[in-house]
Amino acid sequence: MFQGSIVALVTPMHKDGSIDYESLQRLVEWHVSHATDAIVAVGTTGESATLNEKEHCEVLQQVVIMAAGRIPVIAGTGANSTQEAIDLTQCAKKAGVDACLLVTPYYNKPPQEGLYQHFYQVAKTVDIPQILYNVPGRTACDMLPDTVARLAKIENIIGIKEATGDMSRITDIIQRCDKDFAVYSGDDATAMEAILSGAKGDISVTANIAPRMMHNMCKAALEGSRAQAESINKRLIPLHRDLFLQANPIPVKWALYTMGLIDEGIRLPLISLDAQYHAQIYAAIEQSKD
DSSP: OOOEEEEEOOOOBOTTSOBOHHHHHHHHHHHHHTTOOEEEESSTTTTGGGSOHHHHHHHHHHHHHHHTTSSOEEEEOOOSSHHHHHHHHHHHHHHTOSEEEEEOOOSSOOOHHHHHHHHHHHHHHSOSOEEEEEOHHHHSOOOOHHHHHHHTTSTTEEEEEEOSOOHHHHHHHHHHSOTTSEEEEOOHHHHHHHHHTTOOEEEESGGGTOHHHHHHHHHHHHTTOHHHHHHHHHHHHHHHHHTTSSSTTHHHHHHHHHTTSSOSOOOTTOOOOOGGGHHHHHHHHHHTOO
């Protein structure tokens, strides 16, 4: 259903932390015009952890309106409470998104059977395409390939964003699941190799800064053109690395601010990028310019 460069979109904010819908419109238009293949709204990069449920639903609704059918919209609707994940997923469906992305429950460390039951309940309750999201480095919860393979049999669970950066994990899941089950990279640094190995795309932080280059790299990799993909990716490597010098989305929001695309707002407990990293990230932006 979705493939290529899928941007994990930031949520622009004013200096006081309120949501900046004018900048959000500008970002959506920028991604449409620069060939981004789909948008993930209000995921980790979109500061879902510090948006309340009302704000979460409002941002999703506005992104759908702004996209106006020109680009698919995937909603981040994961939570560490199953009922909250269901509520957010229902809200996203009502807003008209094309699919939902649900992170594994964070902090409470459920066992594998708990993970299966959590995602089963959301899928059973809300009839909308759903993509699993495994990022143990942030959640302290690792959904293993056996559990993914079980969940892949549920009709409206259509894929997984696998963000471990472990290529053997990517290939293991691809081999275990039906060919219609999509595996997406959630790690920009290894995304090219993941796609060349059978992943359908990259849910990307880097795409916030270099959308057309990420689209072109993913397209080349999907076509099996390793040399072309490597040539493009070489220029993106500094962004893949430096956008994680501090916790995401601190660096990427600072980068977009310096590019004049958003205000510098970010919500506590996150703060603006430490000045010691400014020059390094600025250089990475310059290297990735078309």
